[in-house]
Amino acid sequence: MTTIKEVAKLAGVSVATVSRALNNSGYVSKDARKKVEAAVKELNFYPNEVARSLYQKKSKLIGLLLPDIANPFFPLMAKGVEDGVNQRGYSLLLGNVEEDLEKEKDYLKIFSQNNIAGVISAVQGNTKDFPNMPFVLLDRVKSNHDFAVHSDDYTGGMMAAEAIVARSPKEIVVMVGPKEVPSSAVRLAGNQKVLQESHLDYQLFQTTSFKLEVAEETAEQFFEKFPNADSVIASNDVYAMAVMKEALKRGRRIPEDFQIIGYDDMPFSRMVYPGLATIAQPAYEIGYKGAELLCDIFEKGFVENSRIQLPVTLKIRESVRKKDENE
Numbered sequence: 001m002t003t004i005k006e007v008a009k010l011a012g013v014s015v016a017t018v019s020r021a022l023n024n025s026g027y028v029s030k031d032a033r034k035k036v037e038a039a040v041k042e043l044n045f046y047p048n049e050v051a052r053s054l055y056q057k058k059s060k061l062i063g064l065l066l067p068d069i070a071n072p073f074f075p076l077m078a079k080g081v082e083d084g085v086n087q088r089g090y091s092l093l094l095g096n097v098e099e100d101l102e103k104e105k106d107y108l109k110i111f112s113q114n115n116i117a118g119v120i121s122a123v124q125g126n127t128k129d130f131p132n133m134p135f136v137l138l139d140r141v142k143s144n145h146d147f148a149v150h151s152d153d154y155t156g157g158m159m160a161a162e163a164i165v166a167r168s169p170k171e172i173v174v175m176v177g178p179k180e181v182p183s184s185a186v187r188l189a190g191n192q193k194v195l196q197e198s199h200l201d202y203q204l205f206q207t208t209s210f211k212l213e214v215a216e217e218t219a220e221q222f223f224e225k226f227p228n229a230d231s232v233i234a235s236n237d238v239y240a241m242a243v244m245k246e247a248l249k250r251g252r253r254i255p256e257d258f259q260i261i262g263y264d265d266m267p268f269s270r271m272v273y274p275g276l277a278t279i280a281q282p283a284y285e286i287g288y289k290g291a292e293l294l295c296d297i298f299e300k301g302f303v304e305n306s307r308i309q310l311p312v313t314l315k316i317r318e319s320v321r322k323k324d325e326n327e
Helices: 004-011 015-023 030-043 051-056 073-087 101-113 153-165 182-197 212-225 237-249 267-271 283-300
Strands: 061-066 091-096 118-121 135-138 148-151 172-176 202-206 231-233 259-261 278-280 307-310 313-315
Touching: 004 015, 004 030, 015 030, 061 073, 061 101, 073 091, 073 283, 091 101, 118 283, 135 283, 148 153, 148 283, 153 182, 153 231, 153 259, 153 278, 153 313, 172 182, 172 237, 182 202, 212 237, 237 259, 237 267, 283 307
Parallel strands: 061 091, 061 118, 118 135, 135 148, 148 307, 172 202, 172 231, 231 259
Antiparallel strands: 278 313
16 A cells, blocks of 8 residues: 655655645645645555545445454454544444455455445455555554554564463474464564574464364364473464363363463453463454554544554463462
8 A cells, every 4th residue: 555655755745745735734836736646646545536535525434354253352353443433433334254355355345335435454355456445454464564553463472482481391382373364473483582592392283264163173183283282372362262171171280281371362261260371462452543543544644653563461370380489
């Protein structure tokens, strides 16, 4: 997606001049306006024709795409998006993609046909067919996207590994999230940095989905491959809970025989016993900040901070061993 800075650079004017020209909000010389208009046309910069015109027409619908609403992480995120857009006078139209690229394309067509002002998306499909539709990505964010809100997955991966390393692991297995999810590789990189610096051996278990309905089957496959694993860094809380359940079914004591840490900090993680140690992502805040970012694009034509990273926190609970007597 083209940014206002690129328009300003091509036109040879300041970002403020581009903003005034696009929004008719102040004096712009005739020569500067021509340069801005030419740059906008060459770069196909959407705020000139879409975001500004939609806002002037009072388009008040925003589309939200989620990969799987059955995953407890995404309803929390959706609540943040809903609250954020409602506070700015917009309404939300939800599309549950269910990890299906064709469904994603169908929803995008529906959004476009219904004059949606813009899209907030937690899925990573191809948006090239909709070059003039403003997009903000959430959570599963590629490094080259200009408008995005996500948590600090690299630090989160490090924190999860550090928690396990500090608690006398014997056989460590890292459950890696699906390859098509960008945050999976980032978290793994954080895990590996800590494990390698600690000179500890570890093995990888590659998952192919975050879907709730395959979590228990995945847990069974995990123990078939790693029956002696005693320390697990899981890709999310849903899969961590499924693995913990399977460990208990196999007679493993938690955390004495088997310890595990998840990722996300879903509400059930602290409601069950043993409570699930995890890395807390600010799901609601990710959604809310994404809503603010998209609304700012509509109303201002540009944003100063177009890529927002939020911090994560470590939550130690009963699923991991005590680091020392004082913990």
